[in-house]
Structure formats: C-alpha cells, structure tokens
Amino acid sequence: MNTGEHTTSGERVHDEQSAEGPALTELRRRLDARRARARLNQTQLAKQAGLGRTTVSQALSPRGDAPSVDTVAALAGALKLPVGELLELQRAAAEESGTTTGQEMGPGRPISRWEPHELEVHPAGPGDAASGPAMPAVRALPGYVPREHDRVLDNAVQDAAAGRSRILVLVGTSSTGKTRACWEAVQPLAAKGWRLWHPFDPTRAEAALEHLHNVGPRTVVWLNEAQHYLGDRAAGERIAAAVHRLLVDEERGPVLVLGTLWPEYVAKYTAPPTPGEQDPYSRVRELLAGRTLAVPDAFDAAALATATARAEGGDQLLADALSRARDGGRVAQDLAGAPELLNRYEQASPAARALLEVAMDARRLGVGLHLPQVFLTDAASDYLTDIDYDQLTDDWAERAYAELAKLVHGKQAPLRRTTPRPPRRPSAPTAGADTAAPSSAGPVFRLADYVEQHGRTTRKHLCPPASFWHAAHAHLTHPEEINNLTRAAEDRHRLQWAHHLCSRAANHGDAGALVSLAAMQERAGDRKGVEALYRQAADQGSTAALHRLAEMREEAGDREAAETLARQAADYGSTAALWRLAAMREKTGDHREAAEALYRQAADHGDTHALWRLAEMQEEAGDREAAETLARQAADHGDTAALWRLAAMREKTGDHREAAEALYRQAADHG
The missing domain is CATH 1.10.260.40 (lambda repressor-like DNA-binding domains)
Known part of the structure; x- marks a missing residue:
C-alpha cells in the first residue's frame, strides 16, 4: 500500500x-x-x-x-x-x-535586451571582421569615465527606482557623451527588470505621439535627439503634453524619461515668446523648465585622471583618444570621430570641400536632414575658385562623393548617402522638414552631425553664393525648406532670390509663402493681385492673411467686411486682428463705441491688451470703478502691469493718492 x-x-x-x-x-x-x-x-x-x-x-x-x-x-x-x-x-x-x-503591457523591451548602439551611442572602435548582413558587427565601447553630470543623472535614476517618475534632458554639443551617459545611468534599472522604449518608427515624432499613452510602469522612455520629438512642427507640443501627462499619472509610474539636445535647440525652445506673436513651444518650454542637465564639451582634470588610469589598465580605445585629445580634454568627441571628421573637411579636395560647404549652408539655413544629390552638385560650382573650377573633370562629382563616403574613426563619414524610411501612412501637411520625404527624387545625403555643427559656428556670418540659391530654387520642393531659405535670403539682402523662392513655395500651395509673397509685392508698391494672394492664403487657413485683408477692407472704407474678416481671424486665434481694427476705428474719433465693441470682442477672445485699453477708455471717461474692474481682469489674465499703469494714471491727477496706493498694493499682490 x-x-x-x-x-x-x-x-x-x-x-x-x-x-x-x-x-x-x-x-x-x-x-x-x-x-x-x-x-x-x-x-x-x-x-x-x-x-x-x-x-x-x-x-x-x-x-x-x-x-x-x-x-x-x-x-x-x-x-x-x-x-x-x-x-x-x-x-x-x-x-x-x-x-x-x-x-x-506597453511599448519597449527589457533594458538587458538592448545593445547600446541600437540606442545611438556613438561607436568608437572597429567591428568584428567576420560581421556581415547576417551577423552585425560587434562594436567595442571604451571604458566609461563618470563626470559631474553623472551624479545628477544617477540621482534621477535612483528616484525612479524608488517609485518617483522623473525626466532629465542632457544638453551639450555634438559627440560630448550625452547618449552614453544615459545608457550607463539606466544599467541599475536593468537589474530591476525595467524596460526601455525608443520610439522611432515610422518617424520618431509619429511613434512617440501614437504610443506614449501606452507606456507602462518601470519604463525608460528614450528620447535621444529630442528635437525630432519636441521640435516637430506638427506634433511637438502634443508630444510634450503627453510626456507631462505620463509623468504625473501615478497609475502609470514610475517612469524615467531621458532625452538629449544641442544647446541651440534648448535656447530655441525655452526662449520667452514675443508679445503679439505665436508661441510654438509653450508646452515644450514648460516641460524642459528645471529638467535640463548640461554636459560639458571637455573632460575636466578629474575625468582625465580617471581616463588615464583606465587607459593604463588596458583600455586601448581610451589610450588612443587620450593620445590625441588630452590637451583640450575633448575625449568624447575624439572617440566619436569628430577630430578626424574635421580633418577630412579641412584636407578635402576642392570639389569635396565645396560639397561639404553647400551641405553646411543648407542645414544652417533650414534645409532638412536629407539633402538631394542633384541640389548639392548643382550648388557647388560657385564654392570653387576659378582655377579649381577649370580643373574639374567630367566625373568630378562621382569622385568627390566617393571621397566623402569613406569612413573615419568612429564609423562616420563627412557626407554619406542615406535612405529615408519609407512612409507607412500619409504624412501630415505641416510635417517638419526633418521628418518629411526628400525634397526631390534621386539619391539623398546626410551631413555628419559634428561637421554640421562646425559649419553652424564657422560659417554663420557667410552668405552662400548665387549657385546655392539657384540650385535651391531649381531642385528643392518642400515648402517649409523653401520658406526657411526665403527668410534667409531676405536677411542677407538677396531680395530677388527671396522673391523667386517665395513664389516657388506659393506655387506648391504653402499658405505662409502666399502671405510673404503678397507682403513683398506690397512693399515693392505693386498692389496688383495682392488681395487675391491674401484671399488664397486665407482660404488655406492663414490668420495673418485674414488679418491683413481686414486692414485692407478698413482702409478701403468697407468696415462691415473688415469686421467680419477680423472676427474670422480672431476665431482662428489671432486676436491682434480685432485689436488693430479697434485701434483704427478709435483713430477716426467718431467711432468710439464701435472701437470699444471691438476691444470687448478681442477681450472675450483672451486678449489682455484689449482689456487694458478698455480700462484706459473707462478711466478717460471718468468711470473709475469700471476701469479698475477691467484692469483687475487684465491682471488676473496675466497682465500684472495693468494695475500698475492704472495706479500711475490715478497718481498723476494729484488728488487720488490713496486710490493709487491701493492699486499699487493690488499690483503687488498679483506678483
């Protein structure tokens, strides 16, 4: 049994x-x-x-x-x-x-299953000689040298591991070690079973916008080169809002959002908005506030000492980099191939150097990442001296591109042919130049990041020659790129090219270009067809065109049409149209009531300047109680100077000192 x-x-x-x-x-x-x-x-x-x-x-x-x-x-x-x-x-x-x-649940995969180069950590050594299409190269990484910014980054990781969602964006110039620092920082989370999500397909912005709401707890959101997410004209603000919502949603936390940016992008996104103009980065600015971390260009003495000790311990990659970069401390750039890239530029053949300078100028003036070969080749002629131009052979372009395609230390090329990802859905009409399809058919090339940044610094005061503008007009078709070059041509007093480029963008149906073209014709005194251009732009949703049409109708004496157009512009978000129309009515002297009604419409649309003007008008009419109420409303909507100005008006009368003092106190209470 x-x-x-x-x-x-x-x-x-x-x-x-x-x-x-x-x-x-x-x-x-x-x-x-x-x-x-x-x-x-x-x-x-x-x-x-x-x-x-x-x-x-x-x-x-x-x-x-x-x-x-x-x-x-x-x-x-x-x-x-x-x-x-x-x-x-x-x-x-x-x-x-x-x-x-x-x-x-949620996008991404365990951190332990990621390879650092998949996350855009710069390769720094030769791959396995046996690698091929079926066996990717095994790329070595040098030993990591912690610096002061790593301490702050580690604190953020510890907070996330303890259950508190965090975001940190590392800011530094090209190849300073930002992405590698993020990779090293998340390794403790790998041991705790965290996952990592790198949105990039079909484009970075589209992937982030589509899947951010699916991100689950214990996830690192990897926003390397964050300008492709936060700076996207169509989706950047919504991505910033989605990231903010993810960070504050306790049911989805903890999460850790890590990003990298160049300083110029941070300056662009965090700059205070200009009064009366659109604020394209309000949510991005709020997201970045207090959440950026500077990564220095160079290793300090302590970091160099650590790197030296590791090199002496057998790290050959660090030893090689220190042999070239010790004096300047730019070890990270050397590891990523930056010095060799600059050497290749400075020592290039005249034709290859001309192509690089065309690409540098194109990128710094607003052309997208993918530069058409036909544009680069056509633009290069005026970058050559007469002697170099006369010595060009029939195959000069082929030889120059082959020269620039040769890899330098760090597996990078100064100018490399690239294949943009094929679109997987119809692109948005306002997609940014960096995420859009190539500007023209044929091969496209991408300039190395460090060479691009070098060009932004060394060529920022130079104006491209005529062949550049001619090639842009002949070969570029993306409206945003053409608009960027139009503004660049105007800034450099290349007004004829600005007009031709603007006309080309307008012919491609770009509303902003239509407005610019109409404004150019007005400034030149040629008003023929101007109103038709503005109407065409207005039909495509341009509030600036509606605003200008309202002014033109007012100038022509058609006040009913002017008010209708101004109200349409306000409904689309341009309260400045109602403000300007009210000011025009007020100047006539006998339309005070009509002006006041328009100011009230602008105020109803959230215009604090209109509230202040109404307060002034009530004060001038002797209705001080109404004036004070309107000034307080303006202050409540953010115009804290309104109460101060009203107090100053009372003070000037001499017999209202107590009332002025009370208003000053209210202004102080509003900050």
Missing part, C-alpha cells in the same frame, strides 16, 4: 509539472536551484528580495501561478541570476498559459 501511495504522489507531481509548461518549469528550477546553493530557505529569500513569504512560495511551487515580472526581477536580483534570461522565461511561461503580464 505504501508503495502504491508513493507512486500516485509521484505521478501527481509529474502531472503538475507537465501542465505548467517547460518554460515555467525551467524558470522555477533555476530559481530553486540557486536558492538551494545559496542555502536560503524561502523566508530568508523573501526577506532578501523584499517580497512576501507567500509570494516566494507561490513563485517556486508547481501549484502556483506563473510569477509576475516584478517577482522574477526581484528574485533574480537577490539570487544574482541573469535578469534578462529569467524575464525571457517568464514571458514564455505567460505565453504558454495564455495570460497577460505587465511585461507585455
């Missing part, structure tokens, strides 16, 4: 193991085997992993459900087992049982 009972029990255990599936069986076997080798009972293991005794018992028992991602990560950390491998078993076990776990 005893033998029979033993056989029945063994069969029951075997059945339970078979039912749970091979992945779950293997997961439990590895956990329990390591527990036994560590001579820990389940209570001791639970304490060491920070878990409950019951949780550990169920995780190891064949009668329990598959353990969760958090449980597996905690047990793996306590037992010093490879977290990534155990999470793969956990995922397979979940698939076997048909259950959904937190690991499947």
